Amino acid sequence: MKHIVKIMTLLVALSALWISLLQTSIIPESYTWLLPLYFIISLGCYGLLMVGVGLMRFPTCPHEAILLQQDIVEAKGFLKGKGVDIGSD
Amino acid sequence: MVMISDASMEVTEEKNKYSIIVPTYNERLNIALIIYLIFKHLSNVNFEVIVVDDGSPDGTQDIVEQLQQVYGEDRILLRARPKKLGLGTAYMHGLKHASGNFVVIMDADLSHHPKYLPSFIRRQMETGASIVTGTRYVKGGGVHGWNLMRKLTSRGANVLAHTLLWPGVSDLTGSFRLYRKSVLEDVISSCVSKGYVFQMEMIVRASRKGYHIEEVPITFVDRVYGSSKLGGSEIVEYLKGLVYLLVTT
Numbered sequence: 001m002k003h004i005v006k007i008m009t010l011l012v013a014l015s016a017l018w019i020s021l022l023q024t025s026i027i028p029e030s031y032t033w034l035l036p037l038y039f040i041i042s043l044g045c046y047g048l049l050m051v052g053v054g055l056m057r058f059p060t061c062p063h064e065a066i067l068l069q070q071d072i073v074e075a076k077g078f079l080k081g082k083g084v085d086i087g088s089d
Numbered sequence: 090m091v092m093i094s095d096a097s098m099e100v101t102e103e104k105n106k107y108s109i110i111v112p113t114y115n116e117r118l119n120i121a122l123i124i125y126l127i128f129k130h131l132s133n134v135n136f137e138v139i140v141v142d143d144g145s146p147d148g149t150q151d152i153v154e155q156l157q158q159v160y161g162e163d164r165i166l167l168r169a170r171p172k173k174l175g176l177g178t179a180y181m182h183g184l185k186h187a188s189g190n191f192v193v194i195m196d197a198d199l200s201h202h203p204k205y206l207p208s209f210i211r212r213q214m215e216t217g218a219s220i221v222t223g224t225r226y227v228k229g230g231g232v233h234g235w236n237l238m239r240k241l242t243s244r245g246a247n248v249l250a251h252t253l254l255w256p257g258v259s260d261l262t263g264s265f266r267l268y269r270k271s272v273l274e275d276v277i278s279s280c281v282s283k284g285y286v287f288q289m290e291m292i293v294r295a296s297r298k299g300y301h302i303e304e305v306p307i308t309f310v311d312r313v314y315g316s317s318k319l320g321g322s323e324i325v326e327y328l329k330g331l332v333y334l335l336v337t338t
Contacts, residue, residue, distance in 0.1 A: 054244040061231030075125040
């Protein structure tokens with residue numbers, strides 16, 4: 001099944017649920033009308049939260065830059081010895 | 090960092106050969122460094138390096154020919170093209186000349202460090218996965234050289250992509266990957282995007298087709314030279330790519 005079909009099915013199911021809530025009035029109607037809005041806002045807040053948390057916990061590796069420089073020196077030394085003309089960068 | 094023992098890999102890897110495809114454009118210095126590091130870290134592995142150079146004016150191909158003298162023409166294959174023809178076609182071109190049963194794709198600019206190659210190979214052997222992709226965004230991985238803005242866009246893009254696509258991998262735009270050769274051939278034939286959306290399309294299509302995908306943490310040291318290419322047009326391209334993937338995969 002294509003992904004978009006999965007998403008559409010989910011949305012249709014949610015819409016059906018919402019309409020049935022409207023019809024049967026388990027929840028007061030004024031509140032039910034606002035449910036989709038609440039849903040979208042919650043989704044947005046969740047997204048922002050995930051971005052914020054991810055940003056705080058973003059893995060960094062400053063030591064890797066140093067290791068890389070060491071590797072570059074080692075590589076240049078070896079290659080020069082083998083006559084590969086790397087020249088200067 | 091833990092050094093992975095190569096002894097356990099010797100027994101089974103006689104049957105496996107790894108073709109490492111490295112597309113290049115003006116990477117005269119970096120290609121030499123990358124090749125040295127690949128040979129250093131894969132000393133017990135049967136592999137070949139396929140350099141797909143798009144007619145670099147800086148002499149990249151001359152350097153590769155010199156490296157062939159040092160390491161052997163059977164270990165380093167130079168399969169050049171006349172001009173810049175795009176990343177996807179570079180992989181396809183390299184694939185045609187690959188004699189291994191596994192294919193690694195990686196960048197030539199040293200943002201992908203060859204020292205992770207043994208961990209890709211080992212994870213594939215342990216799990217039998219069809220694809221092993223490197224991820225920068227988990228513990229053990231990481232990025233260096235990105236400012237706050239860059240990290241923010243990356244994280245925002247990632248959350249958006251995950252919400253829309255449910256891809257099953259943590260790093261969608263990464264291009265440091267190991268593929269079973271048959272799997273790469275299958276996936277690449279159905280991809281049409283360009284640039285990093287292409288990398289996303291590959292992994293999403295593979296995920297949809299049900300291929301077993303594993304992830305290993307990698308560190309990514311961004312280019313020190315040159316500016317970070319993340320302007321408004323890149324963001325628009327990315328969003329268009331997301332919608333395209335949402336609808337067609």
